Amino acid sequence: MTSPLGKDLLGLEQLTAGQISLILDTAVPLKEISERTIKKVPTLRGATIVNLFFEASTRTRISFEFAEKRMSADTVNVASAGSSVSKGETLVDTARNLEAMRIDMVVIRHPASGAARFLAERIESNVINAGDGTHEHPTQGLLDLLTLRDRFGTLKGKRICLCGDVLHSRVARSNIWGLTKLGAEVAVCGPRSLLPNAIGEMGVTVFDRIEAAIEWADALNVLRLQLERMHAGYIPSLREYNRVFGVTRERLARAPRDVLILHPGPMNRGVEIDSDVADGPHSVILNQVTNGVAIRMAVLYLLSGNTPALADAAKAPA
Amino acid sequence: MSGAPDILLKGGRLVDPSSKLDGTGDLLIRDGKIESVGGTIAAPDGAKVIDCKGQVVAPGFIDVHSHLREPGREDVETIATGARAAAAGGFTAVCAMPNTDPVTDNQAAVGFVLKQGRAAGAARVYPIGAISIGEKGERLAEFGEMVGAGAIAVSDDGKPVVSSQLMRTALEYARTFGIPVADHCEDPTLAEGGAMNEGLVSARLGLKGIPSEAEEIMAIRDILLARRTGGHIHLCHMSTRGSVDLIRWGKDRNIRVTAEVCPHHLSLTEDAVDGYDTHAKMNPPLRSADDVDALQQAVKDGTIDVIATDHAPHHYDEKEREFSDAPNGIVGFETALAVNITWLVKPGIISLATLIEKMSCAPARLFHLPGGSLRRGAAADITVFDPARDWTVDPTRFFTKGRNTPYAGRTLTGVVACTLVDGRIVHNSGREGHG
Amino acid sequence: MPNSSSIVLSARAVERTITRMADEIVERNDGTEGLVLVGIQRRGVQIAGRIAARIEASERVKVPLGALDITLYRDDLQTVGPRPVVGKTTLPVALDGKHVVIVDDVLFTGRTIRAALDELADFGRPARVALAVLIDRGGRELPIQPDVVGTNVEAPRGARVDVMVAELDGRDEVVLTSGAGS
Numbered sequence: 001m002t003s004p005l006g007k008d009l010l011g012l013e014q015l016t017a018g019q020i021s022l023i024l025d026t027a028v029p030l031k032e033i034s035e036r037t038i039k040k041v042p043t044l045r046g047a048t049i050v051n052l053f054f055e056a057s058t059r060t061r062i063s064f065e066f067a068e069k070r071m072s073a074d075t076v077n078v079a080s081a082g083s084s085v086s087k088g089e090t091l092v093d094t095a096r097n098l099e100a101m102r103i104d105m106v107v108i109r110h111p112a113s114g115a116a117r118f119l120a121e122r123i124e125s126n127v128i129n130a131g132d133g134t135h136e137h138p139t140q141g142l143l144d145l146l147t148l149r150d151r152f153g154t155l156k157g158k159r160i161c162l163c164g165d166v167l168h169s170r171v172a173r174s175n176i177w178g179l180t181k182l183g184a185e186v187a188v189c190g191p192r193s194l195l196p197n198a199i200g201e202m203g204v205t206v207f208d209r210i211e212a213a214i215e216w217a218d219a220l221n222v223l224r225l226q227l228e229r230m231h232a233g234y235i236p237s238l239r240e241y242n243r244v245f246g247v248t249r250e251r252l253a254r255a256p257r258d259v260l261i262l263h264p265g266p267m268n269r270g271v272e273i274d275s276d277v278a279d280g281p282h283s284v285i286l287n288q289v290t291n292g293v294a295i296r297m298a299v300l301y302l303l304s305g306n307t308p309a310l311a312d313a314a315k316a317p318a
Numbered sequence: 319m320s321g322a323p324d325i326l327l328k329g330g331r332l333v334d335p336s337s338k339l340d341g342t343g344d345l346l347i348r349d350g351k352i353e354s355v356g357g358t359i360a361a362p363d364g365a366k367v368i369d370c371k372g373q374v375v376a377p378g379f380i381d382v383h384s385h386l387r388e389p390g391r392e393d394v395e396t397i398a399t400g401a402r403a404a405a406a407g408g409f410t411a412v413c414a415m416p417n418t419d420p421v422t423d424n425q426a427a428v429g430f431v432l433k434q435g436r437a438a439g440a441a442r443v444y445p446i447g448a449i450s451i452g453e454k455g456e457r458l459a460e461f462g463e464m465v466g467a468g469a470i471a472v473s474d475d476g477k478p479v480v481s482s483q484l485m486r487t488a489l490e491y492a493r494t495f496g497i498p499v500a501d502h503c504e505d506p507t508l509a510e511g512g513a514m515n516e517g518l519v520s521a522r523l524g525l526k527g528i529p530s531e532a533e534e535i536m537a538i539r540d541i542l543l544a545r546r547t548g549g550h551i552h553l554c555h556m557s558t559r560g561s562v563d564l565i566r567w568g569k570d571r572n573i574r575v576t577a578e579v580c581p582h583h584l585s586l587t588e589d590a591v592d593g594y595d596t597h598a599k600m601n602p603p604l605r606s607a608d609d610v611d612a613l614q615q616a617v618k619d620g621t622i623d624v625i626a627t628d629h630a631p632h633h634y635d636e637k638e639r640e641f642s643d644a645p646n647g648i649v650g651f652e653t654a655l656a657v658n659i660t661w662l663v664k665p666g667i668i669s670l671a672t673l674i675e676k677m678s679c680a681p682a683r684l685f686h687l688p689g690g691s692l693r694r695g696a697a698a699d700i701t702v703f704d705p706a707r708d709w710t711v712d713p714t715r716f717f718t719k720g721r722n723t724p725y726a727g728r729t730l731t732g733v734v735a736c737t738l739v740d741g742r743i744v745h746n747s748g749r750e751g752h753g
Numbered sequence: 754m755p756n757s758s759s760i761v762l763s764a765r766a767v768e769r770t771i772t773r774m775a776d777e778i779v780e781r782n783d784g785t786e787g788l789v790l791v792g793i794q795r796r797g798v799q800i801a802g803r804i805a806a807r808i809e810a811s812e813r814v815k816v817p818l819g820a821l822d823i824t825l826y827r828d829d830l831q832t833v834g835p836r837p838v839v840g841k842t843t844l845p846v847a848l849d850g851k852h853v854v855i856v857d858d859v860l861f862t863g864r865t866i867r868a869a870l871d872e873l874a875d876f877g878r879p880a881r882v883a884l885a886v887l888i889d890r891g892g893r894e895l896p897i898q899p900d901v902v903g904t905n906v907e908a909p910r911g912a913r914v915d916v917m918v919a920e921l922d923g924r925d926e927v928v929l930t931s932g933a934g935s
Contacts, residue, residue, distance in 0.1 A: 197529070
């Protein structure tokens with residue numbers, strides 16, 4: 001096994017700072033490929049990659065598909081709604097069928113936390129977690145890290161606040177692991193009913209009010225608030241959420257420094273983030289999208305080194 | 319049963335807290351009863367002699383909480399396979415919870431379980447009847463008819479009794495028949511969708527957590543209702559420090575509350591879920607190290623009265639799933655003794671005598687069941703076990719149909735040598751004593 | 754058995770060689786019209802830079818200078834071991850109709866140049882492509898020939914030819930190290 005990341009990318013919690021930096025460093029030169037007229041390199045020619053999406057997601061799937069195709073891989077999209085029970089075919093069977101078709105890599109998004117690991121433990125192909133339940137979304141975390149690093153030069157000592165529904169957010173979890181490993185100071189801000197009860201033990205500062213978070217932060221990563229949370233009673237209404245926690249131009253104007261704005265998308269304009277902020281001068285939301293393809297290409301490249309090392313070549317890259 | 323030869327259990331360590339017995343000696347069984355116990359007994363002609371040197375001879379274990387799945391899910395366990403597995407675990411009697419399909423909520427259903435248990439010819443099977451029809455939590459089942467048919471307690475286990483009014487009525491009504499009401503303590507709104515204990519591990523794994531309060535809120539409710547009604551409330555599978563404190567509060571006030579704990583809550587923590595292992599998924603969930611500590615101390619000081627298994631077999635396919643989709647429960651009959659010895663007796667937290675009190679004497683006493691004693695004239699329900707022998711858990715060799723155990727591959731201490739019910743050997747590991 | 758190494762080109766010799774290569778490139782192109790220098794990562798980039806500087810000094814023309822990383826086009830990615838680091842590719846102008854000169858430090862099997870040709874094709878259609886290398890050590894595995902050569906070095910298979918450049922290695926030097934056996 002010569003891939004520096006191991007067989008799979010399941011999350012950022014288990015990666016070292018060195019491995020995370022390697023992925024970011026690898027993504028930088030790959031960005032240029034998407035600027036070419038012919039947006040293709042032959043690196044993964046002949047590789048078969050299945051995008052196994054058990055949850056609807058246009059943007060992540062498209063981003064992965066671009067990354068795969070630009071590396072010349074053959075891609076197959078499998079969309080399936082819901083869990084094993086409702087589908088009628090278990091995840092185990094799906095895994096075995098894929099393996100029988102000699103798939104090189106699987107990109108999986110699934111509503112159950114732990115599903116990516118479940119799959120990875122049962123098939124030989126590389127497994128990339130594109131979001132499992134509320135557990136992790138490592139490529140999103142990585143592209144957020146790259147976007148921040150592009151702007152700040154380094155993440156060491158930078159203050160990043162994750163705003164919103166951290167309790168249900170796999171993006172938040174991946175960000176917390178990635179940012180802390182690269183030396184950033186991490187905070188969260190949101191109603192306590194949307195923060196994990198054990199958040200105090202996760203090494204992050206907690207802000208109850210968005211004003212305090214804005215004053216402290218170098219960057220805000222604004223998480224999407226889902227309508228279901230209101231229906232499930234975690235917050236009384238979206239209107240109140242926006243009034244108390246919304247990232248608005250007025251609030252940002254009072255910040256002591258320029259605060260960078262990130263959002264994993266899709267945005268609920270007027271709920272967690274106002275349009276003039278999302279489209280404003282400090283927003284790097286579109287950079288996130290560009291970086292997303294490069295990060296995913298980097299991950300595909302690094303995971304695909306799957307063959308036994310020749311004697312001298314087994315040294316880790318500088 | 320005359321005609322069956324006498325059985326002499328020779329040279330074992332006789333431990334029976336109910337008669338304050340603890341010492342090396344012999345025990346003679348005749349016609350299914352304990353004929354003579356203690357001292358040296360000469361073997362009568364034709365008697366079968368079993369060498370128990372180095373082993374413990376105890377009153378047979380009684381499990382007041384188990385799921386035998388029949389009727390309805392005979393693919394994962396039948397009363398016959400369950401009773402046989404129980405015997406392999408040293409249990410001479412088990413109580414079967416009513417959340418079968420259909421629910422055991424009437425005298426015919428109770429009679430069926432009893433009949434199947436008798437036909438199994440292994441551990442005794444005592445049916446527990448449902449509190450409410452269909453375990454729906456609406457209308458009371460016919461306690462009288464069920465008890466008449468052989469039920470020894472009532473419970474809606476699997477589910478909590480959500481309506482406090484229904485629990486009150488159940489406790490009052492059960493007094494007529496002198497049976498305990500056993501409750502699965504879980505506030506459904508707090509616990510809904512939860513897959514493991516709420517804490518740092520659940521936050522890291524992205525799994526919805528079940529807070530301790532979901533159990534404690536119902537526990538104190540039941541204790542207060544037992545105070546009001548004078549009924550006997552039995553709290554199933556307690557799992558938190560908070561619950562232990564509340565039980566103590568109740569007992570200090572002489573409220574008729576008894577409590578049980580399962581071996582897995584005395585030995586494993588929520589860390590076992592790391593990696594999304596569905597064999598660590600049960601309800602109530604594995605909790606924190608502090609909870610385990612509190613429960614162990616509660617067994618020691620008597621706040622917890624009995625240890626029961628909550629044996630819950632599931633099909634391999636059902637557990638081989640995404641964590642949040644997998645059903646709750648693990649098997650327990652065949653590992654209970656060893657887990658208890660490994661985590662409680664070996665480290666010196668409780669003595670062997672206390673363990674036998676929790677696994678045999680107290681269950682019999684509190685649920686008004688025969689057994690739990692080695693007195694002369696008692697039915698010969700006896701467990702002989704080696705308290706010091708190590709073995710490695712291999713679920714493929716279980717007698718139960720279920721393979722869902724978190725202890726697979728672990729080395730535990732304590733092996734059942736032989737189990738007798740009514741003086742009949744219902745399990746023999748083939749290992750006689752040899753000091 | 755210790756390897757023996759010898760200096761093939763000293764710093765001064767490297768400078769003279771590169772000067773001659775630059776002059777040869779301009780001569781072959783009959784001037785600087787349409788010329789684009791593309792250095793192969795890593796050290797080909799520095800050498801291309803030197804060549805461009807020399808051309809600017811003598812012709813007073815700034816020839817467009819690019820860098821090409823060929824890692825993603827390698828034909829041996831499946832067997833080379835852990836993923837090699839990918840360097841930057843930057844081409845300052847569109848290549849259609851241009852006279853591209855690929856610049857590399859050492860020409861050996863020819864596979865690097867094959868990869869470079871494939872990659873350049875993805876950027877456009879040059880009018881012609883030429884190859885300039887500081888060292889040709891022979892041992893070709895593909896039909897690839899240089900147009901401009903700094904110097905030829907006889908190096909058996911097990912030997913190493915290393916080009917060092919001041920920008921990366923602190924000095925300019927070309928060293929031949931014989932391998933212990935082949």
